[in-house]
Amino acid sequence: MKKSSFSFESPSRQSISAxxxxxxxxxxxxxxxxxxxxxxxxxxxxQKQDTYEVWLNTFILIGAGFSLVVSVISYFRYFYHVESxxxxxxxxxxNRSRINLPFERIQHIQVEQKVLHRLLQVVSIxxxxxxxxxxxxxxxxxxxxxxxxxxxxxxxxKKEKTSLEQDIxxxxxxxxxxxxxxVLTLSLADLIRVGISQNHLRMAGIIVGAVFGFVFTLADSLxxxxxxxxxxRVQDFSLTFWFYFILAxxxxxxxxxxxxxxxxxxxxxxxxxxxxxxxxxKAGLFNRRETALKKDKIQIIRWAxxxxxxxxxxxxxxxxxxxxxxxxxxxxxxIPGCKLPQIKDVVWSSFPNMDQVTYxxxxxxxxxxSWYFRFTGVLPLLVFGALAYFLQSWQFLVPALGIxxxxxxxxxxxxxxxxxxxxxxxxxxxxGVWGRTYSLLPIYKIQAVEVQQSYFQRKRGxxxxxxxxxGGSMVIPFIPQQxxxxxxxxxxxxxxxxxxxxx
Amino acid sequence: xxxxxxxxPQVSLESLPTIKEVNWTRLEANYLKVQLxxxxxxxxxxxxxxxxxxxxxPKVPFGFSLAVSGxxxxxxxxxxxxxxxxFKIKGYAVRQHDLMFRTGLLFRKxxxxxxxxxxxxxxQQGLIDRQFGxxxxxxxxxGGSQSDLVIxxxxxxxxxxxxxxxxxKVSGDEEx
Numbered sequence: 001m002k003k004s005s006f007s008f009e010s011p012s013r014q015s016i017s018a019x020x021x022x023x024x025x026x027x028x029x030x031x032x033x034x035x036x037x038x039x040x041x042x043x044x045x046x047q048k049q050d051t052y053e054v055w056l057n058t059f060i061l062i063g064a065g066f067s068l069v070v071s072v073i074s075y076f077r078y079f080y081h082v083e084s085x086x087x088x089x090x091x092x093x094x095n096r097s098r099i100n101l102p103f104e105r106i107q108h109i110q111v112e113q114k115v116l117h118r119l120l121q122v123v124s125i126x127x128x129x130x131x132x133x134x135x136x137x138x139x140x141x142x143x144x145x146x147x148x149x150x151x152x153x154x155x156x157x158k159k160e161k162t163s164l165e166q167d168i169x170x171x172x173x174x175x176x177x178x179x180x181x182x183v184l185t186l187s188l189a190d191l192i193r194v195g196i197s198q199n200h201l202r203m204a205g206i207i208v209g210a211v212f213g214f215v216f217t218l219a220d221s222l223x224x225x226x227x228x229x230x231x232x233r234v235q236d237f238s239l240t241f242w243f244y245f246i247l248a249x250x251x252x253x254x255x256x257x258x259x260x261x262x263x264x265x266x267x268x269x270x271x272x273x274x275x276x277x278x279x280x281x282k283a284g285l286f287n288r289r290e291t292a293l294k295k296d297k298i299q300i301i302r303w304a305x306x307x308x309x310x311x312x313x314x315x316x317x318x319x320x321x322x323x324x325x326x327x328x329x330x331x332x333x334x335i336p337g338c339k340l341p342q343i344k345d346v347v348w349s350s351f352p353n354m355d356q357v358t359y360x361x362x363x364x365x366x367x368x369x370s371w372y373f374r375f376t377g378v379l380p381l382l383v384f385g386a387l388a389y390f391l392q393s394w395q396f397l398v399p400a401l402g403i404x405x406x407x408x409x410x411x412x413x414x415x416x417x418x419x420x421x422x423x424x425x426x427x428x429x430x431x432g433v434w435g436r437t438y439s440l441l442p443i444y445k446i447q448a449v450e451v452q453q454s455y456f457q458r459k460r461g462x463x464x465x466x467x468x469x470x471g472g473s474m475v476i477p478f479i480p481q482q483x484x485x486x487x488x489x490x491x492x493x494x495x496x497x498x499x500x501x502x503x
Numbered sequence: 504x505x506x507x508x509x510x511x512p513q514v515s516l517e518s519l520p521t522i523k524e525v526n527w528t529r530l531e532a533n534y535l536k537v538q539l540x541x542x543x544x545x546x547x548x549x550x551x552x553x554x555x556x557x558x559x560x561p562k563v564p565f566g567f568s569l570a571v572s573g574x575x576x577x578x579x580x581x582x583x584x585x586x587x588x589x590f591k592i593k594g595y596a597v598r599q600h601d602l603m604f605r606t607g608l609l610f611r612k613x614x615x616x617x618x619x620x621x622x623x624x625x626x627q628q629g630l631i632d633r634q635f636g637x638x639x640x641x642x643x644x645x646g647g648s649q650s651d652l653v654i655x656x657x658x659x660x661x662x663x664x665x666x667x668x669x670x671x672k673v674s675g676d677e678e679x
Contacts, residue, residue, distance in 0.1 A: 322645055447620035448650035453611045468650035488615070496600040496617045503645055 006149045011079035011090065017120040018078075018141035022071045024116050025140075030064060036217045080139060087127070087154060089137055099137060101127065103158040107297075107322070108331065109151045114287045123147045127154075128331070180280065183345060184272040186337050191267055194336040195260035197308040203262075204255040263336070272335050274349065279319065281333050291333055293321045295350045297503055299445050299471030303343050306435035314339050317346065322470035322503035331471065351426070351442055359421035359428065367460050368478040369411045376411065377404035420476055422487070425494075427467070429474060444498035445469045449488050453481065467491065470503045527594030527605060533635040534656025535590045539583055540631050546579040585609070595654050597665055600672075602642065604654050614652055616642055618672035626662050627653075638662040642669070 031038075037060070070093050079090045087106070089099040108128040117123055122141040142150070186194065268285035280292045299322055303315040317338040321331040338346075348354045384400035387393075413433045421428040429439045448468040457463055463484040465476040476487070550572060558568040589608030596603040602621075605613040625641040632638060632655075639655040640662045657665070 447644045448614060448616045448652070450612060450614045450650075455609050458611070468644070470645040473649060492601060492615060492617060495620065498619075502620070 006146055006153075008080075008082040008150060008153060011081040011088075013079060014075065014139060015120075015122045015141045015143055015146075017122045019072055019075050020120060021116060021122075021124075021140045022075055023068070026068055026071045034060070036220070039218065082153070082157075085157070087137075089139075101137060103154060106154060106158055108293070109154065110292070111147055111151065111290050112287070113289075117141065118288070125150065180273040180275045182271060182273045183279075184270070184335060184338060184342050186267060186270045188264070190337050191264045191270075192260060193312050193314075194267065195263035196256075197306060197312060197314075198259045198263055199306075200252060200255045200259050203259045204251050207251065207255055207258070267336055270335075270337075274346075279333065279346070281335060293319065293331065293333055296501060297321045298350050299469040299503070300439055300441050300474065301347055301350065302437060302439045303338065304432070304435060304437040310435060315343060317343055319346070319350075320469075320471035347440060351440070353425060357423045357426060359423050362420040362422065362479060362483070364415055364418050364420075364476075364478040365460070365462050365480070366415060367456070367462060368415045369408070371454075371456050371478075372411050373404070373408060376407035380404060380407075415478075418477075420479070427474065429476065439474055441467065441469065441474050443491055443494040444500055445502050446491055446495050447502070449491055451481075451484055451488060457481075525596045525598070525603060527596055529591065529594050530654075530656030531635075531637055531658060534637055535587065537629075537631045537635055537637060537656070538586045538590070542579060542582045542586060544631075546575055546582075550575055593656070597668065602652070602654075602665075602669060604652055614650075616644060616650070616652055618669060620644055621669065624666050624669055626659070626666060628659075640665055 041057075074091070074093050077091060077093055077096070081088055085103055087101040087103070089101070091097060091099075106127060110126045110128070111123050112126060113123045120141065121144070123144050124141060125139045125147050127137045127139075139147075265285040267283045269288075270281070270283040273280050277296070278292055278294045280290065282288065282290045298319055300320040302318040302320070304318075305315045309315060314337050317335040319333040319335075321333070380403040381400050384396045384403070388396035388400055410433055414431065417430070417432060417436070419430040421430070425443055427441045427443060429437075431437055446467045446469055450466040450468070452464040452466065453462070457478070461481050462478050463481040464478060465484045465487060467474045467476070476484075479487075553571060553575070554568070557563055558572075585608050589606070592608060592611065593606045595605070600619075601615050601617040603613060603615045605611070622643045622645050624643065627639045627641055628637070629639070636659065637655070638657050638659045639653055640657055642652040642654075644650045644652075654662075654665075
């Protein structure tokens, strides 16, 4: 690989633009924390403030000014450099800290460019490392060439280090310079289709939550009188069925438009490409993100459709990678708008011997329905039934009968649609009520097996099996306990006899 | 089995070691006391907080406070009984290639972690544990806390012994 023209040996600062980024981050933090206060100040500008308020506001202003100064100084106190086998970050205004990150522990380097970064023509780098102290390091602003050089330098060092220790020839680390082939790009029409097929109900839920949160915070900071006043105003509307209908319809419409727009912004100019040992995804209209992952670190591949996606003939593909140490969220790459040939492409090139796969089918026991119906059917019936009886208000009968009815059909559909496919080297599940979610997992990636049995399952000789990997888990509910035992023994045998690197 | 699980297994499934043959090692008897004391303390704290914040307020009817206390006491007794009955189910097994732990009276759960998938281990000691000279062994795997395992109620020596056995296995695998 070519020698980089930059030297990372001596401690150096970030690009001077980092100051702007810091100030911007500071302002965003402030706005997020204090917007109700600011709104109140705006509304009440005419009124006289009492002494208490003056003092409070002065304190807030002093505090804000102080932390602004701190965030500017922190730029001058932040250094990064490379020592023989590690990346070193020194930072901190009051408490100096030094982070050592050995190259072999670096999992993943991600280059990101938000709108502000684009204006300043810099990028930010995020470095994830393995290990229990699961640390994530961010270098906020670097010139692009410098960032690229640092990334390839670190990855090259990492490769050298690993190949010295173990003799890996086939699964060598990539130096991010080999030939990439495009797997998928999305046109604007594709993007609109993807946007239409997203979950609009979830967006509607988010909107409702956001509106409520907004109203509560505002009401809190404006004082007590607001609630009564607001309630009186609402009383003026005639709260008929049609009012609610139009409200719900409007909400869904807004949610629909928003999801489509957000999806387009998020996946605009999507390029999903494959190199010999990894995948790379670039997408985004305002915030352009580049994610890369290694094929041998992939744990689970999932692809899912829903009724709309089924109609349009595509799936959303999710690739789960081993996540770094203590971090809760796992590393994943989401590629929308994939068709079956592309999914097959990804799966076959990530997991070996897919051509020899022969699956055996298994289904879950129907006792699943009666067990969960106790909680989603019988319990609502009792609660709402009791409310209807004791309060003598018969509208409670609608949920008392409706919830059990709906939940029965959902549980039934889930139970009957669930499929487990077992192969010598792979496990695959197919599940879903409205659409289908396919999950594929190589057995040797599993790192813990759990057999769960409630008293209900024990009586019927059933068990639920949970298989954990470093990038999420797979649940196999309500199978005969004998089968669960054999499956567990087989999985353990596969894992314990495997010498392949699993993450 | 009538239907085979795998069409082309490399080994015959009958020859695989099955988990039914495992001898579970019970936890130290003192750990039951640790659990019972822990449950009592937790409920006492909840009760105390309840009485201080709501129970003693003049507006709150006395009967209501008594009813809440009664429910809490009932839950505490239920928890104590479950802990007592479930204690003989809790157990661990150190096998050649993996570590197992079993727990749960009503909802039974047994977890297996192979040695070659463990990241690191830790010996921990809670406040009540210390009074009885007990330790707990925590095993960490990669990728978040989902599949981590804690074996409580061990003497410090046995926790140390299991840990050194396990870490010997982990590093031994890497050298192979």
